[in-house]
Each structure stands twice: as structure tokens, then as C-alpha cells.
Amino acid sequence: MLKEYRIKNNYTLEELAELCDISWRNLFRIENGNYRYAKFETIAKLLTILKIPDTEIIKFIKETSK
Numbered sequence: 001m002l003k004e005y006r007i008k009n010n011y012t013l014e015e016l017a018e019l020c021d022i023s024w025r026n027l028f029r030i031e032n033g034n035y036r037y038a039k040f041e042t043i044a045k046l047l048t049i050l051k052i053p054d055t056e057i058i059k060f061i062k063e064t065s066k
Contacts, residue, residue, distance in 0.1 A: 001060060003031040005050040020045045035064045 006016050017027040020042055030038050030046070047057055 001052075001056065001063075002046060002050065005052055006031070009050055011050075016046070016049065019049055 006013070013024045013027055017024040020027065022042055026038070030042070035043070047060070052060070
């Protein structure tokens with residue numbers, strides 16, 4: 001989901017990673033479902049920067065909390 005929104009908002013992996021103050025490798029991992037090492041603040045920044053709707057955020061939270 002995050003990758004689709006990143007592309008929709010015309011961000012490269014590197015640009016979005018810089019905005020979130022993380023490495024592009026960490027962002028790549030997050031986009032590919034490896035959330036266990038992601039900080040809450042980073043995820044919150046991603047959701048805000050990418051302007052993800054509340055309904056999608058709820059789905060995201062349900063998926064990542066399994």
C-alpha cells in the first residue's frame with residue numbers, strides 16, 4: 001500500500017526516505033511489509049506525507065498488527 005501511494009504522489013524512494021529522515025533501505029523494507037523495526041513516528045510521517053485516507057490507515061493498522 002505505501003509503495004502505491006508513494007508512486008501516486010510522485011516521490012522516489014530516496015526523496016520520501018529523506019523526508020522521513022530514514023535511509024532508503026529502511027523505507028524499502030517498510031514498503032515490503034517489514035514493519036517490526038519501524039518507529040511509530042516514521043510510520044506516522046509516511047501516512048501524513050503520502051496523504052493516505054483514514055479508511056486506508058485503519059486497514060494498514062489492522063494488517064500490520066497481526
